Amino acid sequence: MHLLLVILFFLEAQFCVQSSDSNSPAGENLATNGLPFPWSKVRLPSYIVPVHYHLLIHPNLTTLRFNGSVKIEIDVKNNTNWVVLHSKNLKIFTATVLDEHEAHLSDKVLSVLEYPSHEQIAIFSPKILTSGEKYFLYLEFGAPLSDGFYGFYKSTYKTKAGETRVLASTHFEPTSARMALPCFDEPIFKANYTVRIRRGPSHIALSNMPLEQTVEIGNGLFEDQFEVSVRMSSYLLAFIVCDFRSVSGMTATGINITIYAVPEKWHQTHYALEAALRLLEFYEQYFNILYPLPKLDLIAIPDFQAGAMENWGLTTYRETSLLYDPDISSASDKLWVTMVIGHELAHQWFGNLVTMEWWNDIWLNEGFARYMEFVSLEAVYPELKVEDHFLDTCFGAIGRDSLNSSRPISSLAENPAQIEEMFDTVSYDKGACILHMLRNFLTNEGFQSGIIRYLHRFKYSNARNEDLWDSLIKHIDLKKMMYTWTLQKGIPLITVKRQGRKLYIGQELSPIYVRFIHFTVHNTSLSNPDVLTLDEEVDWVKLNSDMNGYYIVHYDEEGWNALTELLRINHTALSFKDRASLIHNAFQLVTAGRLSLNRALDLIGYLKSETHNVPLLQGLGYLQSFYKMIEKRNIADITHNLKTYILQYFRDVIDKQSWSDDGMVSDRRLREEVLSLACDFDYPPCLEKAKHLYNSWVESNGAISLPTDVSETVYMVGAQDDSGWAYLLEKYGVSMCETEKSKFLSALISITYFIHLLLQLGMDGTLIKTQNLPSLIYLVAKNPVGHFLAWDFVKKHWDELVEKFPLGSFGIRNIIVGTVTQFSSTEELREVENFFKSITEQVSELRVIQVATENVEKNIMWLSRNLETMRTWLQQRLN
Numbered sequence: 001m002h003l004l005l006v007i008l009f010f011l012e013a014q015f016c017v018q019s020s021d022s023n024s025p026a027g028e029n030l031a032t033n034g035l036p037f038p039w040s041k042v043r044l045p046s047y048i049v050p051v052h053y054h055l056l057i058h059p060n061l062t063t064l065r066f067n068g069s070v071k072i073e074i075d076v077k078n079n080t081n082w083v084v085l086h087s088k089n090l091k092i093f094t095a096t097v098l099d100e101h102e103a104h105l106s107d108k109v110l111s112v113l114e115y116p117s118h119e120q121i122a123i124f125s126p127k128i129l130t131s132g133e134k135y136f137l138y139l140e141f142g143a144p145l146s147d148g149f150y151g152f153y154k155s156t157y158k159t160k161a162g163e164t165r166v167l168a169s170t171h172f173e174p175t176s177a178r179m180a181l182p183c184f185d186e187p188i189f190k191a192n193y194t195v196r197i198r199r200g201p202s203h204i205a206l207s208n209m210p211l212e213q214t215v216e217i218g219n220g221l222f223e224d225q226f227e228v229s230v231r232m233s234s235y236l237l238a239f240i241v242c243d244f245r246s247v248s249g250m251t252a253t254g255i256n257i258t259i260y261a262v263p264e265k266w267h268q269t270h271y272a273l274e275a276a277l278r279l280l281e282f283y284e285q286y287f288n289i290l291y292p293l294p295k296l297d298l299i300a301i302p303d304f305q306a307g308a309m310e311n312w313g314l315t316t317y318r319e320t321s322l323l324y325d326p327d328i329s330s331a332s333d334k335l336w337v338t339m340v341i342g343h344e345l346a347h348q349w350f351g352n353l354v355t356m357e358w359w360n361d362i363w364l365n366e367g368f369a370r371y372m373e374f375v376s377l378e379a380v381y382p383e384l385k386v387e388d389h390f391l392d393t394c395f396g397a398i399g400r401d402s403l404n405s406s407r408p409i410s411s412l413a414e415n416p417a418q419i420e421e422m423f424d425t426v427s428y429d430k431g432a433c434i435l436h437m438l439r440n441f442l443t444n445e446g447f448q449s450g451i452i453r454y455l456h457r458f459k460y461s462n463a464r465n466e467d468l469w470d471s472l473i474k475h476i477d478l479k480k481m482m483y484t485w486t487l488q489k490g491i492p493l494i495t496v497k498r499q500g501r502k503l504y505i506g507q508e509l510s511p512i513y514v515r516f517i518h519f520t521v522h523n524t525s526l527s528n529p530d531v532l533t534l535d536e537e538v539d540w541v542k543l544n545s546d547m548n549g550y551y552i553v554h555y556d557e558e559g560w561n562a563l564t565e566l567l568r569i570n571h572t573a574l575s576f577k578d579r580a581s582l583i584h585n586a587f588q589l590v591t592a593g594r595l596s597l598n599r600a601l602d603l604i605g606y607l608k609s610e611t612h613n614v615p616l617l618q619g620l621g622y623l624q625s626f627y628k629m630i631e632k633r634n635i636a637d638i639t640h641n642l643k644t645y646i647l648q649y650f651r652d653v654i655d656k657q658s659w660s661d662d663g664m665v666s667d668r669r670l671r672e673e674v675l676s677l678a679c680d681f682d683y684p685p686c687l688e689k690a691k692h693l694y695n696s697w698v699e700s701n702g703a704i705s706l707p708t709d710v711s712e713t714v715y716m717v718g719a720q721d722d723s724g725w726a727y728l729l730e731k732y733g734v735s736m737c738e739t740e741k742s743k744f745l746s747a748l749i750s751i752t753y754f755i756h757l758l759l760q761l762g763m764d765g766t767l768i769k770t771q772n773l774p775s776l777i778y779l780v781a782k783n784p785v786g787h788f789l790a791w792d793f794v795k796k797h798w799d800e801l802v803e804k805f806p807l808g809s810f811g812i813r814n815i816i817v818g819t820v821t822q823f824s825s826t827e828e829l830r831e832v833e834n835f836f837k838s839i840t841e842q843v844s845e846l847r848v849i850q851v852a853t854e855n856v857e858k859n860i861m862w863l864s865r866n867l868e869t870m871r872t873w874l875q876q877r878l879n
């Protein structure tokens, strides 16, 4: 699955709940009808194993209901007279058990016990099911199409003519297959699936496998029968009934790739086809295993909560993650689409072919898929410069991991809300950074051949953390080394002291295996240090070359001085990654109270002559995030001085930017960020230019295309007066491009006066889709006067929000973190804590509450430590 996380630049953390035991002791569990339920655990018993599902599904897009039947071939490993499996919100009409010859074991319809708090049902068999025999369960069931984003759910879209059309699509990961069919809904239970879908004549049906045949069954209905699938976990099953249009192509190895979208967005599908063809061919070579299905579909679903989902052979996407309009989408939009496709395609091997045994190791799926985004794009699309973004991934991970409330990569997760919460920065981003470090250690070739070994060994089956380490390399105890990274939380801190030619290396926080420390001494690579004697006296030492290691480095006084001086005199002596990582480490140490803010601000003094976008945006990003926090605290003098300083100091960079789409991707990204900042800070030349572009755009009634990278900034400025705002809202309603709409929305939200109206529209879900509500709330909260409004809205509508975005889901996490982390005073902290206390029953198991409140504590601490320093430093610089 691809996360769609709100990017929070400032201080973040992740909290770890110890496994809360949700198993009640045996015997106490009563089913809904009052009879004792035969199984007391959240996890299913392991002695009944599904082998093959034969599924028939019949959705009705008019009545918005579906019904279906499933015949599950099972292996019985221990004698028993009941079967427990998952089912959630389904009405079970009949249940029977058949023997090997498909003869009923009883003429009576069997009773089904339901145990909703574990999302399980139990079926009693009239005869003992004997170990070693083959049986079939047969169930008929039905339910309304789900209203949210999980299970078999309803999605809608509007045509240009204003007609609303309905489709039905699935999203099962991690625990929602049980909402669409009764099943053994745990990743270890891999089985083959044979799917049939009934539909009307104006729709098509899609599933994981290619269509085998279509049968007309009377009453104007058709039944599409799909080929039998390979063995896979239930969360990867998918089916869709819709009226989309498509475009197809063939890979060199004969895989048919098809991109689907709503008919009027068909012209936005072509880039995705090209990217999917090239990336699939890359992975087949890289993994040295052919993609095992005959086809791969990529489909843009109008209502989608995550970024995308890797269902085997039928990957699903948010429209913004798949559709690309060359006239409207920006360079960043293109990079995003390419990365998401790279992610989902990597999952076809990592996740689909080899699956983690249980959700505690979800990082094996997500850390790998996140890392392969970078490996594949670097190879296939070097011009997109994806490596510029890799450090951000690790910086994001460190932000969370640096607080007490982080968690180890492999952590316990039992119930659905805990499992949902595993899909977080730790699994994705820290996972990817650890793998990057490992790849540097093993060499590219060693890493790749180890992965190939691992995939071959565990294909169509499941693996654990240690299975990966055991596969990667023979003669080194990699397990022991890697456990220090995957089984403990936290970011290691390495300290360096230099005395003459001797370097003393120390470790704090999470001790790590020291072989991973590499560093640059005047361009000489060394490793395995502790106390180290250099061959000659040197001027400076920089550890963690290119930040290939997942740790932070703290130098002694002289060390920081030497590096600050080096950057000032000749910053190109260090790579751009080294420069960005120095800036990052310094500000991280300020937050931790280990380095004074002065030192960090002096370090970035050299940025005036920086030309690379990564260190430049890194330094600017810190200043901007301090500004946002101080602005919300209404500290007028510092707010004013900091703004003046930033505008003066970065003036050359700002003035250099053109209002166009020229240049390389990295130039374009810099332009997008820098001009957005300049206009946000009311820099007159920026406002003038944007206003001018906005007016010509309005005069042409939207016919001229604005430069895509700056269009959001142009809308933002245009929205500042009432008629401009109203025009954008009208355009929002009719736009056929989701990336454009999200730019309109950012602009609309910048006007405080209309925030209430927009939040209401987001809640209502008609003009602004419910899927966009979490980011809408976050955008409001970022606004200098919006954070109270956003928080009040969240409190007032909490119950409705949780209904739309279940506890543990990305949606609710983004809402909580996005609003709460804007706060930075003790009164606000108390207010937040009181609210969560008032709903403790609901949220006591959520990590994200601790994440959010610990962030506020960090903000408070940061201000109390650094505000005066900042004030004085600015006064000195501006005089």
Ligand SMILES: *[C@@H]1O[C@H](CO)[C@@H](O)[C@H](O)[C@H]1NC(C)=O
Pocket: 056, 057, 058, 067, 068, 069, 140
């Ligand atoms: C669904 O219900 C309708 C009406 O009760 C019935 O005709 C149809 O056969 C059912 N379909 C399935 C798949 O059970």
Ligand SMILES: *[C@@H]1O[C@H](CO)[C@@H](O)[C@H](O)[C@H]1NC(C)=O
Pocket: 047, 077, 078
């Ligand atoms: C199933 O059978 C195995 C081997 O006979 C036994 O070890 C195990 O305890 C049994 N499990 C249950 C739940 O009865």
Ligand SMILES: *[C@@H]1O[C@H](CO)[C@@H](O)[C@H](O)[C@H]1NC(C)=O
Pocket: 059, 060, 061, 062, 063, 198, 199, 200, 221
């Ligand atoms: C859906 O239900 C309506 C009304 O009952 C019926 O006319 C239509 O044929 C059904 N469509 C499908 C695909 O079952």
Ligand SMILES: *[C@@H]1O[C@H](CO)[C@@H](O)[C@H](O)[C@H]1NC(C)=O
Pocket: 191, 192, 228, 229, 230, 231, 232, 460
């Ligand atoms: C089930 O899937 C496996 C591969 O995972 C395949 O070899 C086997 O043929 C499939 N079973 C059926 C009945 O098609």
Ligand SMILES: *[C@@H]1O[C@H](CO)[C@@H](O)[C@H](O)[C@H]1NC(C)=O
Pocket: 248, 249, 250, 256, 257, 258
């Ligand atoms: C690929 O699949 C699409 C969708 O099923 C189909 O329309 C197209 O004909 C197929 N292409 C080839 C070359 O088989």
Ligand SMILES: *[C@@H]1O[C@H](CO)[C@@H](O)[C@H](O)[C@H]1NC(C)=O
Pocket: 404, 405
């Ligand atoms: C860190 O968290 C644990 C529980 O998660 C707590 O017991 C401990 O006091 C915390 N340490 C600090 C320094 O806050």
Ligand SMILES: *[C@@H]1O[C@H](CO)[C@@H](O)[C@H](O)[C@H]1NC(C)=O
Pocket: 523, 573
């Ligand atoms: C550093 O060393 C590498 C390889 O040893 C060499 O290619 C590179 O030019 C050197 N860089 C500098 C700045 O000396």
Ligand SMILES: *[C@@H]1O[C@H](CO)[C@@H](O)[C@H](O)[C@H]1NC(C)=O
Pocket: 570, 572, 573
């Ligand atoms: C700056 O450093 C680079 C790389 O070490 C070197 O090639 C260059 O000559 C240096 N320039 C100055 C002015 O010292």
Ligand SMILES: [Zn+2]
Pocket: 001, 002, 003, 343, 347, 365, 366, 369
């Ligand atoms: Zn994923």
